[in-house]
Amino acid sequence: xxxxxxxxxxxxxxxAMLSYEGYIYTLERKNDxxxxxxxxxRDYKGRCHTNPTMDVIVSAPTEHCHASKPDLVPxxxxxxxxxxRAAETNVYDRAVANLPRxxxxxxxxxxxxxxxxxxxxxxxxxxxxxxRREQSKFEVDIAQIRQGQxxxxxxxxxxxxxxxxxxxxxxxxxxxLGDYLKGLAVNMSL
Ligand SMILES: [Zn+2]
Numbered sequence: 572x573x574x575x576x577x578x579x580x581x582x583x584x585x586x587a588m589l590s591y592e593g594y595i596y597t598l599e600r601k602n603d604x605x606x607x608x609x610x611x612x613r614d615y616k617g618r619c620h621t622n623p624t625m626d627v628i629v630s631a632p633t634e635h636c637h638a639s640k641p642d643l644v645p646x647x648x649x650x651x652x653x654x655x656r657a658a659e660t661n662v663y664d665r666a667v668a669n670l671p672r673x674x675x676x677x678x679x680x681x682x683x684x685x686x687x688x689x690x691x692x693x694x695x696x697x698x699x700x701x702x703r704r705e706q707s708k709f710e711v712d713i714a715q716i717r718q719g720q721x722x723x724x725x726x727x728x729x730x731x732x733x734x735x736x737x738x739x740x741x742x743x744x745x746x747x748l749g750d751y752l753k754g755l756a757v758n759m760s761l
Pocket of ligand 1: 610
């Protein structure tokens with residue numbers, strides 16, 4: 572039995588995966604006492620068995636007909652992180668539905684305000700003055716909206732960004748996950 576170096580993942584299709592000693596496996600089948608994982612390369616003897624909780628290797632693979640690929644493990648980890656982050660914030664569904672991607676406009680306001688203050692450690696006096704100005708700016712905006720004026724449209728560069736992200740996200744089912752993530756990465760800063 573061996574408990575070291577087992578890492579659990581989920582495949583793009585939601586299947587259980589694991590990495591062990593630099594090899595990557597996908598769940599092939601399971602029963603009440605064990606799970607049988609098959610090497611991603613689908614070689615003849617590259618199977619390992621784990622306990623039901625996937626944290627102990629109960630039977631290690633006999634041999635592989637190829638070298639291990641430990642470099643792929645961190646990539647897999649990264650993809651899984653992105654996925655769970657996207658699931659948490661539900662950015663994907665929001666982008667598909669054309670809703671704002673962040674959960675509230677406050678995030679956007681915070682970024683804009685930080686830029687407007689433009690000093691990393693402003694003095695209290697300066698910060699107070701900035702906040703006062705910010706507040707009166709928003710009071711004017713609110714008053715105008717109450718008088719029936721249309722809210723300010725998003726800046727062109729953000730409208731363009733929204734359009735690009737919407738196109739990428741709509742195409743999610745048709746592209747390779749790697750290309751999809753690369754496309755999104757160009758348009759985002761985390
Ligand atoms: Zn193999």
